[in-house]
Amino acid sequence: MLEHYHHNISVCAQKVRLVLEEKKLEVVEHHIDLKARQQATPEYLAINPRGTVPTLVHDGRPIIESTIICEYLDDRFPDAPVRPSDPADRADMRRWTKIPDDGIHVACGSLSFAAVFSDQVRGDTPIEEMAARLKQLPDQNRARRQIEIMEKKFDSPIVHDAIRLNERMLNEMSGRLKDHDWLAGNDWSLAEACLIPYVERLHRLGLAPMWADKPGISDWYDRVCARPAYARAITAYPTLDAYDDLLIDRGETVWPDVQQVLGG
Numbered sequence: 001m002l003e004h005y006h007h008n009i010s011v012c013a014q015k016v017r018l019v020l021e022e023k024k025l026e027v028v029e030h031h032i033d034l035k036a037r038q039q040a041t042p043e044y045l046a047i048n049p050r051g052t053v054p055t056l057v058h059d060g061r062p063i064i065e066s067t068i069i070c071e072y073l074d075d076r077f078p079d080a081p082v083r084p085s086d087p088a089d090r091a092d093m094r095r096w097t098k099i100p101d102d103g104i105h106v107a108c109g110s111l112s113f114a115a116v117f118s119d120q121v122r123g124d125t126p127i128e129e130m131a132a133r134l135k136q137l138p139d140q141n142r143a144r145r146q147i148e149i150m151e152k153k154f155d156s157p158i159v160h161d162a163i164r165l166n167e168r169m170l171n172e173m174s175g176r177l178k179d180h181d182w183l184a185g186n187d188w189s190l191a192e193a194c195l196i197p198y199v200e201r202l203h204r205l206g207l208a209p210m211w212a213d214k215p216g217i218s219d220w221y222d223r224v225c226a227r228p229a230y231a232r233a234i235t236a237y238p239t240l241d242a243y244d245d246l247l248i249d250r251g252e253t254v255w256p257d258v259q260q261v262l263g264g
């Protein structure tokens, strides 16, 4: 039996859901409420000591880290392969699948936090009280990032770096996609599964103009989103807690801030 511990709009969980859907695997889902910190309960930490989603449990054995989970699924269930068979294409694929762990995942969090989540988390609470609360978090690097972003929003150097890293990723993608349909090899692969959640988040934040002048990305985006697995793994999951409304409400105001950082 496959069990997936996930969250509706977790970018990492979206990767795993895409692979599960491409392979048409049956899975029992457990939704972890990140805002309620269900990821930090002793029961959850027993299967994922890092206290993050996603976690896959296969016949009672937990597997953690989204990219590792995706590769595990392809090893265990090789039908409808999600990795190119040619070793050089597979190496190319891994160059893309490591981008989230090399910084884009944290950058996505910083940008999303500046755009919408900081206001939602903070509400009317004074910044000193928020700082005291965040000092309780196990990940103090993240707590420091969040405090700075709450205070400075789009004036924060952390957010500037996050925007520039996204720009670099999009440039790299365009370098490939301007004359290829897919990031690695001749077909959709884990490279797509690992990057589309981050590009979708930019889209959701109203930042599609970031790739308007980058050949190949819009077509690729449309092609990836048109797959039935995408609808089942991403579109079908409603966002909870009005995140979507917040993102949509804020979206229109985010692009000018981003454009300014990019020197547009």
Ligand SMILES: N[C@@H](CCC(=O)N[C@@H](CS)C(=O)NCC(=O)O)C(=O)O
Pocket (backbone or CB within 6 Å): 010, 011, 012, 013, 034, 039, 051, 052, 053, 054, 064, 065, 066, 067, 101, 105
């Ligand atoms: N490298 C990990 C990152 C996992 C991660 O940071 N997940 C986020 C959601 S996308 C999470 O669980 N955040 C909650 C928290 O850190 O408290 C992976 O790829 O699985």
